[in-house]
Amino acid sequence: MAITAAGIGSGLDIESLVSQLVAAEGQPAINRLDTQEAKLQANLSAFGSLKSALSNFQTAVQSLQTDSSFQGRKASSSNNELFTASASTQATQGQYDIEIEQLAQAAKLTSNSGDFAEASDVVGTGTLTINFGSESFSLTIDESNNTLAGIRSAINNAEDNPGVTATIVSSDNGPRLVLSSDDLGSGNAITTVATDNDAGDGNDLARLNALENNVNSEAAKDAVIYVDGQKVTRNSNSFSDVIDGVTLSLAKAEVGTVEKLTISRDESATKSKINSFIKAYNALATTTGQLSSYNADTGAAGQLLGDSTLRSVQSQIRQAITSSVSGLDFGTLAEIGITTDENNNLVLDEEKLDQVLATDYASVSGLFSSETGVANKLNTILEGFVGTEGLLNTRTDGIESSIGRIDDQREQLAVRLESVEARYRAQFSAMDILVGQLQGIGDFLTQQLASLPAPNSINSN
Known part of the structure; x- marks a missing residue:
């Protein structure tokens, strides 16, 4: 053991002893704070994962929330070599004769x-x-x-x-x-x-x-087309102000050739939104399942197992998914082909959905976008969790405050341990001085005793 200046009187390594005693006194508190912070950080991460999955699901829900979400239109040309077209929700379903006499040049x-x-x-x-x-x-x-x-x-x-x-x-x-x-x-x-x-x-x-x-x-030329026999001239090969909500893009002129422009309901866009809704819900179900899981064999538990907020998320969303909307021939998700499997994931029967879209499109729209529809119910629920004033923000704010308090406790502990260290050092220094003094007295007595005559020499006198 090395002897420092502080232990010169006693021969002890006082600095090492002080360090060990301070560590022994402070380590339990340090370990406790580390454990608390690790748990809080894990909870914060878990709520972050939950909020991300809920936000993604809300985005998919909101794409089905309004009546306009189901008013998508599809424009198709009978000859894409002559012209193509696109349509907005303002376009009216119907068919038009298109003849291209001349392209703009x-x-x-x-x-x-x-x-x-x-x-x-x-x-x-x-x-x-x-x-x-x-x-x-x-x-x-x-x-x-x-x-x-x-x-x-x-x-x-x-x-x-x-x-x-x-x-x-x-x-x-x-x-x-x-x-x-x-x-x-x-x-x-x-x-x-x-x-x-x-x-x-x-x-x-x-x-x-x-x-x-x-x-x-x-030569500079205007484009000339005929829409249902009516002549239209523009200085561009893109016509967006001729048929409401429709943009025509001209590619080739062919005098005397009449092709069809068809504006129809875009059922494929509706199916895509519904599929995105199902995918986002299943991703959310996977996240909530992992956070609330428990393995009886290993004892491993999800980070939010038993958490009241997570249970509320699961129950409220499940209730909205299985609810019915009155006044519709197809008033539940199951009736349009969306059901739940054994893993609580949504699955889609595309053939059934196609059939309902073809025969009662309004019911599909109303099921999601009506005031009491599934999308509006879900969005209200989700906003209560992930909105600015939502429950998840309240929970994460509380966790972050707790982590802040742990940081304060660490600072307080550091100050206390500095005081403990100073106290130990003072005590050992005093001991070192006393031991040094006793050692000096002992050395003096030893010298005095050594100078006394031997007993035999006293008797001989």
Whole structure:
């Protein structure tokens, strides 16, 4: 055992003794606090898992909660090569004849073949004006940009360019400047006017003026369609203001060909929402089952076994799932094909659901979305648990407060142990001094006794 300065009088390692005594006194309290915090943290994690599963289930429930949730519409084209369509809940079920006479097209001007040999060819200086629909902008052509490539960049970089893009296409007969409209429709035609400053240089004048003599390679056009024989013209190939709630996307014109647009109820979207509802419920059932489980063989128990909040979640949701809605031909989940198996999971009989959707869609909608429907009942229950003022937040806030109090107790314990350590150190220091003093007295007496004459020498005298 090493002897520290504090144990020099007694020969004891006082620092080690103090540390051991302080640890012996404090460790039971430390262990108790560690155990309490570990349990609280485990409960906090368990309630977090429960809240997550409940929130996911609530999202699925809310997708079935309103009447509009069941008003999905599906738009289908009899020929997707000509047009496709989509529909919102505002669309009315029905069928329309669609004929596409002409697609909307952007204007495109291309310089004449052979006017330029290279993109770096120099042209005359002057002014190039580009007319775009009802707007126009002008470019000053000078020595800084008087090449075909320079003019392309000047057009694209012009701050007042209303929507014209310039490119250079390198053909077998030399580069050609192409001006394209960014927007479709006949109102976005492009024309150009060149004014050359080099009036005395016919070559330069001709080369800049060549930009006036563009080939109208693609004329600006509006889209033209017929809906049930009624002509409709737009400057786009997407029509969203012709049939309420329907967007038509044109792909190809074919004069004289009439195709069908059909707007129908989107039963597949409804089935998808119901399947998401079942999946989220089963995930919740798995979570609650794990948290409340008990293994008789091993004694292992779920973290919230016996917890009143968890029991309330399970009972209230189970009651809502099995409840009936009056006034409907199909008033329970079981009657539309949703039943519970031996593991308390929901299972779907898709054939039965399809049949009910086809024959009594309103009952399926009412079963979930009516005021007393399953979705509204469940959402009210779930909000009571996971809402801002819900029971789970109350429980987790209480747990976090308890963890905070444990932190306070740790600080208080640390202060107390510092006091205990100081007390032990003072006691051992006093003992060390006393032992040192006694040791000194003992040494003195030993020396005095050693100096006395032996008994035989006294008798001989």
